[in-house]
Amino acid sequence: MPExxxxxxxxxxxxxxxxxxxxxxxxxxxxxxxxVRSVAPIATATTAQSPVPDEGAPYATLQDLRDCAGVILGxxxxxxxxxxxxxxxxxxxxxxxxSGTLVGKPAATFTATSTMHGGQETTLISMxxxxxxxxxxxxxxxxxxxALNATTSGGTPxxxxxxxxxxxxxxxxxxxxxxxxxxxxxxAEIAAKLAQ
Numbered sequence: 001m002p003e004x005x006x007x008x009x010x011x012x013x014x015x016x017x018x019x020x021x022x023x024x025x026x027x028x029x030x031x032x033x034x035x036v037r038s039v040a041p042i043a044t045a046t047t048a049q050s051p052v053p054d055e056g057a058p059y060a061t062l063q064d065l066r067d068c069a070g071v072i073l074g075x076x077x078x079x080x081x082x083x084x085x086x087x088x089x090x091x092x093x094x095x096x097x098x099s100g101t102l103v104g105k106p107a108a109t110f111t112a113t114s115t116m117h118g119g120q121e122t123t124l125i126s127m128x129x130x131x132x133x134x135x136x137x138x139x140x141x142x143x144x145x146x147a148l149n150a151t152t153s154g155g156t157p158x159x160x161x162x163x164x165x166x167x168x169x170x171x172x173x174x175x176x177x178x179x180x181x182x183x184x185x186x187x188a189e190i191a192a193k194l195a196q
Contacts, residue, residue, distance in 0.1 A: 002195060003035040003067065004188050007060045008074030009085040010038065014112035014164045015074045016056060017172055018180050022072055022110060022160065025184025032188040037064055042084040060089060065096055070106040070191040071136065072184065073127045077111055080119030081126045090130045103135035106190040108183050110160040114168070116153070124158040139187050141179055151175035159183060 004026045010016035016038070023034035037060035038053065053059060065071065073090075075082040096102065109127040113120050128138055140157045141148055147155060153173050154161035160180040162172050172180075 001031060001033045002069035002191060003033045004070045004072060004184070004191060005060070005064050005068035006034055006036045006072045006074065007089065008038055009076070009083045011076055011083070012164065012168045014162050014168065015076050018110050018112060018160060018162055019074050021172070021177050021180035022074070022184035025181035026188040028181070028185050029188035029192055032192055034184065035064060035068065039085045039089040042088055062093065062096060065093065066101050068105065069195065070187045071102065072108045072110065072187055073131070074110040075123060075127060077113045077119045077123040080122035082123055086127070093134070097134050100135060102131065104194065105136050106139045106187045106194070107131040107136035108139040108159055108187050110180060110183060112162040112164050114164055114166050116163050120154065120161045121156050121158050124156065124161070137190070139190060141183055141186070145179065145182050147175040147178040147182070151179065155179040
């Protein structure tokens with residue numbers, strides 16, 4: 001069964017929660033499966049890691065990237081940019097870039113911030129840049145999606161997002177959940193059409 005790879009880094013849990021909603025959206029598409037993977041924290045990313053962390057999703061491998069029918073990246077915002085652990089993973093994909101592993105595959109991004117204006121859109125775009133270099137087809141959320149017009153927290157045409165609050169006290173809103181699922185579903189639908 002074709003898999004959509006969901007690779008994320010999550011420090012306080014919001015991005016991991018969004019990843020689960022994105023995965024639900026992927027699996028709403030008949031014949032498609034979500035493969036959820038995390039990346040190691042940067043402090044340990046350069047040391048040998050077990051392929052299964054103590055908790056959460058297993059760490060992404062380069063083979064996961066080669067085998068997927070599409071990819072969705074998630075990261076918390078770090079000064080309007082993706083977090084270093086996800087960047088470290090992407091920086092390790094030179095051979096995949098050279099061989100065209102992601103050329104023509106659909107790809108999307110999602111993020112979480114503590115504040116409403118914490119750099120969500122620039123973070124989403126920062127994750128798109130390596131995907132564009134890889135030749136992936138960038139997928140966003142169109143304004144025909146009603147939740148994009150209704151949300152009063154996260155959610156952008158660039159990708160799914162969540163505003164967690166300074167103390168990470170805000171749960172993912174119904175609109176944010178809907179948009180995360182819709183993003184996953186869109187990537188899976190496009191991957192399925194491309195496979196025909």
